[in-house]
Every structure is written in structure tokens, then in C-alpha cells.
Amino acid sequence: MTVVKRMNGQNGTFANAGPNMRLYASEEAFFDGSASRGKGLRFCWDFDEADTTQNDAFGKTATHVYRKPGGYVARLTVVDESENISSDSCFVEVLTPPSQGVALVDRFPKGYMGQVYQSGNTFRCHLIESAAWYGRLDNCAGKEITLRIFGYGKHVPPPPSVTMVSNDRTFSKWFKAVATHSFLEGEWKVLEDASYRYEAAKECMEITFKPDQDPLYVSWSLVYTPQHLRQFLGKVYLMDCVTVERIGSSVEKRPIYLVTIGDQEAVREGKPAVWIAAQQHGYEMGGGPICEGMMDFLVSDDPLALEAKRELVWQIVPMVNPDAMSRPWFRYNAHGIDLNRNWDAFDSGSGHDAECPEPEVEAVKNTVGEWVRRGGEIAAGLDIHDYPASVNGVELLIPPGPHTQREFTQSLIREISPGKFPHAIAKANNSTDPGTFCNWLLSAFNGCCAFTLEVALGGFGPRNSPRKYAAVPRNLTAVGRSFASAIYRAYRDSQG
Ligand SMILES: [Zn+2]
Secondary structure, X not given: OOOOOOOOOEOOEEOOOOOOEEEEOOOEEEEEOOOOEOOOXXXXXXXXXXXXXXXXXXXXXXXXXXXXXXXXXXXXXXXXXOOOEEEEEEEEEEEOOHHHOOEEEOOOOOOEOOEEEEEOOEEEEEOOOOOOOEEEEEOOOOOOEEEEEEOOOOOOOOOOOOOXXXXXXXXXXXXXXXXXOOOOOOOOEEOOOEEEEEEOOOOEEEEEXXXXXXXXXXXXXXXXXHHHHHXXXXXXXXXXXXXXXXXXXXXXXXXXXXXXXXXXXXXXXXOOEEEEEEOOOOOOOOHHHHHHHHHHHHHOOOHHHHHHHHHOEEEXXXXXXXXXXXXXXXXXXOOOOOHHHOOOOOOOOOOOOOOOOOHHHHHHHHHHHHHHHOOOOEXXXXXXXXXXXXOOOEEEEEOOOHHHHOXXXXXXXXXXXXOOOOOEEEEEOOOOOOOOHHHHHHHHOXXXXXXXXXXXXXXXXXXXXXXXXXOOHHHHHHHHHHHHHHHHHHHHHHOO
């Protein structure tokens, strides 16, 4: 396996788009790519990954004025004298100037407030395409803000934040929004200090609160985007036990990363792999912090983590569907295909149909296939998802098959018992949905085990204990840490 220590580059050429920025609309943003490395570099800047122009400026440095408040992914692509290409991005948070007063903004990755009508400090938001709402209030500190969000009822697409179980599309009395002060740097917290009201006849949820700081991002759920992943990988990719590779691109050409964690000897000696895939579905953003927690544990010096890196190779694709994690879509990739019905069956009748593997699925399939062709063994596969409101908080779903009887599976079930693992339960899942990552692994690689992890998402936590365990990153990274150690312990126990 090629060891690529430079996350964004190859052959000694790598782009560096410089630091993230925060400024007001109409101020000049200054971009500096001079930390990029390579011979005879040419520079090309795209100031807004979400628009259709891609070559906005050329040169090592560039300036740009963003007229509209929002948040923009700016991408730098460098090409060296041998035509090696490398790209990197930075995030520009563009705030509403204070002179313009309180504003509700959604022009940033995952942002969506529907059709918005403002009257003073009250915003009426009509959700049309998606009930996964996410917006930012500018110049709101100390003001009483009211959001009236229409779209919580049976006449609109399923609102994941309020769907309890059994297709109940109405408001849950347990629901609370989550909020943070920065797109990338902030910590999502449950918006406790707010009053929530539901008008069934109007299918409207009303939230009234008084922010104490500007700006304030408010959402039905924590949000995790490719920029969040980039930020995390930037902290770990230089470690000896970590390799980050770009294994492919999404439909919209966003990178798909594979993170390998393991001792170099473990990789060389061909120790079995645990393959982990996350974030196939656009509204299931909890997979981001869960993977961060897993990786955080695995790269650590914890004695169990050291052992886990000696005995297994951890192959993690933390974001299979980066396009959906950039846009307010519910579930699919940019072709409108449900990736988790696209692995080995292309016409499942569930979600949208496709006649062939999508580029995101193909990238991962090829990488797993290559591992096996080189003689690599697969100990287990894990697919990370979020139920809008899982009953227990964390549920390990075990698809049917011969692997359910194996010692590894039985041992993992014992690890996930609620006594050992708060808010968690392991249960059989009779899903034989063709085309899922798990079912593909089980059918393609004889002898492996595969599981799906479903974690509660939405600002209120699991149905059985809504107040105790909110789906915020701090709780989810803790789940990820515990889960990685549980997988390793189960593996060790199964080796006798
Ligand atoms: Zn899912």
C-alpha cells in the first residue's frame, strides 16, 4: 500500500489553501497559498465550491469580496511542472454587517431554512424540499428571536428531527434544537434555554429564544460536512500510525478519503482489517463525530489502542457521500441514488434505482476488493448510520447470516449490553435489503462479519431517555471511542 503522508498531495506536491477566515460581507478576503509545496507550481482558486465557476483567480495569492452573507468553501488547486495536481480548501464564514441588523442566513454547506419571511425578529420559514433545517442568525445577541418553522406534519417530506417511530410525522414534545457559535470551531449544544410550541393545525413548530452571542447557528441536528472531516484529518494525518488516501471522488468531484490506522508492521504482516464506512446518508451526520471518536481512540496511547493497532488494520471511510454532506439533501448522492442500496444490487425498489454502482460506492468497493486481492483478510465490517430517534441511543444491528453464530459476533453482542455500554443495545436485524454495505460484505467475502450501527440523531437524544443523552458531538465521540474499543475486545476474545 502506498503510504501517502500528505493528505492532499502526491509526489511531493501538495496544496495548502491557508487558514479559515471569518469576515463581514463586502470586506475583502485575502487568500494565501504560499504554504503549498511543489516544483514550478501554478495556482488556481475557486472562491465558492458551490457555484458553477471553478477558475475564479490565478496566482499564489488572491483576493475576493463576498457580497452575500453565508459560508463558502474556497478551493485551491495547484499543478506542478510534471502536471501533478493537488487541491486543498479553506472555509470562509461571511457575516451580515452589524448595520444591517438581525438576519437569518442559510447560504453555507448544509444550510436550509426554506422560504423565509422576516418581520422584525420573527422569521417564518416554510420548508419545502427538506425538513432538515439549518440556519445562522447574525446580529442576534440579546434579542428575542422567534423561528416559526412550517413543515412539521404529514403534508411535507418526513422531518427527521421530529419523527419518533412508526412513521409518526408530527411534533415530538421531546424535541429540542441544537446550536453553536461557529461553523467549524463551535461546540453543538442542545438549545435548552428556549420555548418550543407546536401548532398542529398549521404544522408549525415555534422556537423562541434569546441568543447571548453572535452569530448563532441553529439546526434540527448537529451538522458535519467535508470541511469538518478535513479539519479533523489535518490533526492526525502526520502520525506514524495513520495514512490518509484519496480513494476516489463523488459525483461532484469531492474527495473520498480512506483513513488507515495500524502499526506499519501490522500492515506489512497482513493483519486482518476492520472496514468501517460512515455517512452514506445525507441527514445522518452523527457518523462524523462517531468516526472522529473511533479514530481518536485508535491513534491514542491507550494500552488497548496500542494492542488494537498491532493486531488489526483499521480501514475507515469516514464520509462515503461527501456531496450529500455538503447540501441540504435528505439521503441520496448527487445522482439521487440511495448509496446504501447500491452495493451489490442496483434495482432494489427501495429509494431510487440505479443500473450500476455509483462512483462513491465503486471507490470503496474497489479499495476493499484490492485489499482482498492482495491477500488481505477482513475481520469485520461496520456501517455507521443514525436513526432520527433510535429507541436506545445506540443500536448495533446484526444482519442475518452464518456470521451471527461466530464467537466474534457473540462477543460483540456481550460488549454492547446496556450494562457495559450506556444507552446501547445489540439486536438482530432481519433486514436482507439487497445493496447495503453489510450485505455486500457478507456475500462477497466469505468468513467476515458485518454490522450496522444506528445512533440517535436530532436534538433530543434517544426515545427511552431523551434528556439524558442528547445527540451532540461530545456524546457521539464518546460512543465512537467506546465502540472502537468494544470491537477490538470482541475480536481479541474471539481469538481464544
Ligand atoms: Zn442511513
